[in-house]
Amino acid sequence: MRDEESIPASSIAATLLDWYDRHARVLPWRIPPGDTRMPDPYRVWLSEVMLQQTTVAAVKDYFHRFTERWPTVSDLAAxxxxxxxxxxxxxxxYARARNLLKCARVVTDDHGGxxxxxxxxLLALPGIGPYTAAAISAIAFNRPETVMDGNVERVMARLYDxxxxxxxxxxxxxxxxxALTPDRRPGDYAQAVMDLGATICTPKSPACGICPLRAPCTARRQGTAALLPRKSPKKPKPTRQGIIYLVRRVDGAWLLERxxxxGLLGGMLGWPGSEWGEAPTEAPPLDAEWTTLPAQVRHTFTHFHLVLTVRTAVVAADARPTTGSFLGIDAFRPSDLPTVMRKAFDLWRGA
Structure with missing residues (x-):
């Protein structure tokens, strides 16, 4: 086994690239190491936007559906x-989806697709921040940009204690x-560091014994790897309350509003409802005989917990709501609803 003196800092990138060549994750948006094709910037961009605050496992099916339905950035723009x-x-x-469309249209209209x-x-495009710009530059165009996500932060914190x-x-x-980002194969290197963090240098129980960087890793030698990176305490999330109204017409149509x-869930379909706060005020979209479901919807957003009371009603075919519009049963897809709204539908369906 090599000791810590045999891998100087200058060779860390080479060591990691050698590991990546043998252990790279197989991902639908990735060109594997050794393949001479250049990555498609559209697929790199789409995957990076989808992966923000989301796991690889959750993204794969969405990525396949998007690229099958809209194979190019111009298809998406249209x-x-x-x-x-x-x-x-x-x-x-959901702001990511709105920015996705804005960006696709700017790339198509202003950059010829x-x-x-x-x-x-890249940073000048809608919805692309420093991380995404660096990732696209490195992965799609092989430029030596420094790509920083949570995986890379964790690897650096442990490597340098x-x-x-x-x-x-x-x-x-x-x-x-x-300082470690190489001029040679910077795109593969960026993906290698992220793969290392995702598969070996994990948040809990890092597999230091099989890590390609175990020799130069200071935290491993100090016995502190499992403690890093340290994080400042988070403020407790407040809880907000709300009321939503599931209205079904006798012909099966559902009352929905965009x-x-x-704002939160911007541009998404949802059930009419009250404002969300400490003491929500009733805001029914029409007069009806309301039934309150015995269970509540519970959902957690980035900055708060949400508890929704669900009221349901069946109304006549000529009902005229004050907000939203009825969507026919053939046009309504529960899968088009954001998660919190779909939870309410599932609650109704199981009642």
Whole structure:
């Protein structure tokens, strides 16, 4: 076994690339190491947007559906907003879907359907931040950009035994990651570090014994790997309350409304309801005989917990709601609803 002195910092990237060549994850948006094809920037961009705050396992099916339905960025740009939002339903963080359309249309209209190949030009596109711009630059265009996600932060924190809590440690972690980013195969290297964090240098119980960087890893030698990275305590999430109304017409049509583009669940279909807060006010969309379901919908967003009371009613064919519109039974797909709204539908269906 090699000791820590035999792998200088300058060779860490080479060591990791050698490991990646043998152990790279097989992912639907990835060109495997050794393949001479260049990655499709559209597929790289789409996967990176989908993977924000979401696991690989959750993204795979969505990625397949999107690329089958819209194989190119120009196909996506031409899609109806409602169709894209419907396909995105359940993936969460719905501003990503709205920005996806905006970006696809800018790339199509202003760049001839081709993604720009520099970090700064990518950063100017809607919905693309520093991480995504760096990932596309490195993976799709093989530019030596420093790609920083949670996996990379964890690897750097352990490799250099950094105990400064996140998020304060981010600049220091980035500096170390930048120093290791090679000019040779930077796209493969970026994916290698992320794979290492996802499969070996995991948040809990890291597999240090089989890690390709076990020799130079300072935290392994110090016995602190499982403690890192440290994180500042999170503030407790508040709980908000709300009321939603599931209205079904006698012909089977459902009353739905599309939420405003800006704000939580923006642009998504949903059930009419009250504002969400400490003491919600009744806001029925029409006069009806309401039945309250015995169970409540519980859902957690990034910044708060939500508890929804569900009221249901069946109304006449000539009912006139004050908000939303009825969607025929043939046009209604529960899968088009965001998760919290689908939970309410599932609750009704199981009642």
């Amino acid at each position: 899609a109806e907003d409602a169709a894209v939002m419907g396909e995105w339903a359940g993936l969460g963080y 081709r993604f720009p190949d520099t970090h700064d030009a 950094i105990h400064t809590p996140l998020p304060a440690a981010k600049p220091e972690l980035r500096a170390h990651a930048a 939420r405003p583009d800006k």
